[in-house]
Structures are given as structure tokens and as C-alpha cells.
Amino acid sequence: MTIQNSATKMTEDTTVPSGGSVAFTFVAELAQEVSKGRVELPSFPDVAVRVRKVLADEDVSNDQIARVVSSDAGLAARVFTLANSAAMNRGGRTVTDLKSAVNRIGHNNVRTAAVSFAIAQLRRAAELRHIAKELEQLWHEATMVAALAHALASRTRGINVDESMLAGLLHNVGKIYILARANKHATFLKEPAALAQVLRDWHANVGKAIIDNWGFPEHIAEAVGEHENIDRTVGHPDVTDILTVAVMMSGFVGHETDLELNMQGVKAFWRLGLDNEKCVHVLKDCADEIALLRTALGD
Numbered sequence: 093m094t095i096q097n098s099a100t101k102m103t104e105d106t107t108v109p110s111g112g113s114v115a116f117t118f119v120a121e122l123a124q125e126v127s128k129g130r131v132e133l134p135s136f137p138d139v140a141v142r143v144r145k146v147l148a149d150e151d152v153s154n155d156q157i158a159r160v161v162s163s164d165a166g167l168a169a170r171v172f173t174l175a176n177s178a179a180m181n182r183g184g185r186t187v188t189d190l191k192s193a194v195n196r197i198g199h200n201n202v203r204t205a206a207v208s209f210a211i212a213q214l215r216r217a218a219e220l221r222h223i224a225k226e227l228e229q230l231w232h233e234a235t236m237v238a239a240l241a242h243a244l245a246s247r248t249r250g251i252n253v254d255e256s257m258l259a260g261l262l263h264n265v266g267k268i269y270i271l272a273r274a275n276k277h278a279t280f281l282k283e284p285a286a287l288a289q290v291l292r293d294w295h296a297n298v299g300k301a302i303i304d305n306w307g308f309p310e311h312i313a314e315a316v317g318e319h320e321n322i323d324r325t326v327g328h329p330d331v332t333d334i335l336t337v338a339v340m341m342s343g344f345v346g347h348e349t350d351l352e353l354n355m356q357g358v359k360a361f362w363r364l365g366l367d368n369e370k371c372v373h374v375l376k377d378c379a380d381e382i383a384l385l386r387t388a389l390g391d
Contacts, residue, residue, distance in 0.1 A: 114279050115286040122273065122294065126301045133210070133265070133302070134272050135217035139164040140210035147199055148307045157202055158190035166213075170205045170390060171197070177388035179242065179381070200254035203308065204238075207261055208390045211268070222281075223271050230268055233342065234261050235391035239382040240338040243374050248329065248364055256334045258308075259315040261389065263335055266299030266316075267291050296320055322358045333360035341371055348372045 125131055142160050146152050161168050168190060175193035176186050180201070187193045194202055211234075214220065215227045238260030245256035270291055274280050280287060300317030304310075315332040318324055319339055324332065337360050344351040352368035355361045361371075 114277065115283060115290070118274065118277055118280050119290060119294075122270070122290075122298070125273075126298060131269060131298065131302045131305050133214055133269060134219065135214045136210050137164065137167075137213050139167050140206045143167070143202065143206040144306050144308075147203060152199075154191050154194045157194050157199070161194065161202065161205075162190050164209075167206060167209045170209045171202065173390075174201060174205050174208075174388050177384060179385045179388065198254055200252075200258050204254070204258045204261055204389070207258070211265075212390050214268070214272075220272060220275055223275050226271055227268060230264050230271075232391060234264055235386040235389045236342045236345070236382070237261075237263050237335070237338045238389060239385040240341055240374070241334050242385055243378045243382055244338055244341075244364070244366075245331075245334050247374070248334065251329065251331065251334055255309065255312055256331050256338075257385075259312050259319075259331050259335045260338055262299065262303060262308075262312070262316055263319060263339060264295060264299065265302055266295035266297070269298055269302060270295060322360070324359065326363070329360075329363040329365075333363050336360040337364060337366060337371075341375060345375060348375050351375075 139160070142163070143157070146157055146160050161171050171190065171193050172187070174180060175196045180197050181187075187196055197205070211231060215224065215231060220227060238257045241256040241260035242253055245251040245253040274287055274290075296317050296319065300313045303313035303316055311331055315330075315335045318332050319335040322336065324336075326332075336358065340355065340358065341351065344354070348371070351371055355366075355368065355371070361367075
């Protein structure tokens with residue numbers, strides 16, 4: 093689905109929020125930005141943009157990627173942290189050069205490291221200090237979903253683990269964009285009910301448009317755009333199913349007994365062969381694995 097189609101779908105699927113003319117104006121501007129492809133997070137570091145561009149070339153070498161990553165010490169540190177984390181370093185051998193780190197984690201996890209680094213910079217941006225608390229909460233949610241997606245995919249045959257983690261990290265990027273844009277509309281920020289409705293109704297399609305704009309793989313963008321569609325029908329389990337389940341499970345950490353009732357009717361659980369017992373196992377018995385991975389992602 094193209095960015096233009098994403099905008100059309102947003103217009104078709106979304107009701108105009110309560111909150112009067114201010115909310116209507118905000119939604120109209122949001123739709124226009126998406127339709128024109130102007131969906132870029134503010135304060136996005138140049139190095140993250142360069143990483144995106146270099147990874148758009150399927151034939152790019154690890155040497156070329158390492159050179160781009162090495163241009164920023166913060167991003168390089170994030171790549172090393174991920175490469176030497178327990179999740180990626182099963183053999184226990186620490187890598188100390190970037191080419192080896194890139195080789196170990198693969199291109200999708202370089203994307204993940206770049207996104208993690210970029211959002212960390214965004215959360216510290218002076219222009220967004222008024223919504224710093226909200227951005228921090230969204231980041232905590234993103235790392236939890238990413239780690240859960242990694243744990244689920246690593247236990248599911250035929251699912252790409254790295255793509256699942258990346259989709260998890262990006263699943264609420266639309267909310268980050270909407271909050272950042274709303275930050276420029278002080279009056280709209282004072283309409284919490286209207287803002288909450290826009291976040292709820294628009295974030296998935298805005299997130300998909302952002303990921304399309306970044307040139308990330310189409311199925312990752314599709315996962316972000318479709319993960320809240322619990323009636324979605326496909327022939328086989330995929331990254332979208334992993335993301336749907338990870339997002340749902342993240343809401344029941346600490347009260348896992350309530351998950352069984354809420355998972356009823358969600359087809360993704362069935363396609364992945366997950367029952368309540370297996371989900372509780374991931375939430376409880378894999379807690380250390382999930383915590384370590386969240387730390388590696390920068391939480």
C-alpha cells in the first residue's frame with residue numbers, strides 16, 4: 093500500500109474527533125501530511141537517515157554499513173550493545189569491531205538499532221520537552237512489545253525473529269508522530285478526549301505511512317498498519333500475527349490470568365498455535381530474557 097493509499101484509508105476509516113474546529117483542523121492537516129508523504133519524525137538524527145538510505149540497497153556490504161554507523165558514536169554504541177546482548181550473542185564472544193557487530197546482528201537489527209537511537213534523541217529534544225513523559229511511556233511500551241515479539245517469533249516456526257522485533261519497536265511510532273505534531277497545537281493538547289481519539293483511530297495508519305516513507309520492508313509496514321485488526325484472515329502465520337499477539341500480551345504483564353478471556357476470538361493466537369498456558373509461559377518464564385533485550389534496545 094502506498095503512502096497515498098494509506099491517507100485514503102485513514103480518511104475512510106476515521107471519524108472526526110470531538111473537540112470542535114481545533115480537532116478538525118488538526119486531523120485535516122494530519123491527513124494532508126500523510127497524503128503528501130511528509131511524515132518524518134522531528135529531531136531525527138542525520139545518521140539514522142543515512143542508515144536508512146544505505147540499507148535501501150539490498151547489495152550493500154557490511155563494510156559500507158559499518159562506515160555509516162561509525163560516523164556517530166551514539167549509534168555505534170547502540171549497535172555494539174545489541175550485538176553483544178544475550179539475545180544476539182549466544183556464544184558469549186564479545187565483538188569489538190563494527191563490521192563484526194553488523195555481521196552478527198544483520199541488516200534488520202541495524203535498522204532496529206538506528207530506530208532505537210533516533211527515538212532516544214527525539215525523547216531528549218528540547219522542542220518536545222512538554223510531552224517528554226508521554227514519549228517516555230510510548231518508548232517503554234515499544235521496547236516491551238519488541239522484546240515480546242522477539243520471544244514469540246523465536247518460538248514460532250517460519251517467522252523472521254529480527255523483523256518481528258523491528259515491527260514491535262515501530263508499532264506505536266504513529267502515536268509518537270501524532271503527539272509531536274499535536275505539540276505544535278497547544279489548544280489541541282488541552283483537549284485530552286479528542287487527542288486520545290485521534291491517537292486511537294489514526295496511529296496505526298500514520299505509523300504505516302511513516303514506515304513506508306522510510307523505505308522499510310513492506311510487510312513490516314503492513315504489520316504496523318494491520319496489527320489491531322483482530323479479524324484479519326490470512327493463510328499462514330506472519331509478522332503481523334506476532335505483533336498483534338505481542339501488543340495484546342504486553343497489556344497483561346503482571347495480571348496474566350486475565351489474558352485468557354481477552355484472547356478469545358483473536359485469530360492471530362490460533363494461527364500461531366498459542367493458548368493461554370503458552371502465553372503465560374512467555375510472560376513469566378521468559379521475563380529475564382525480555383528484560384535483557386529491552387535493556388539492549390535502550391530502555
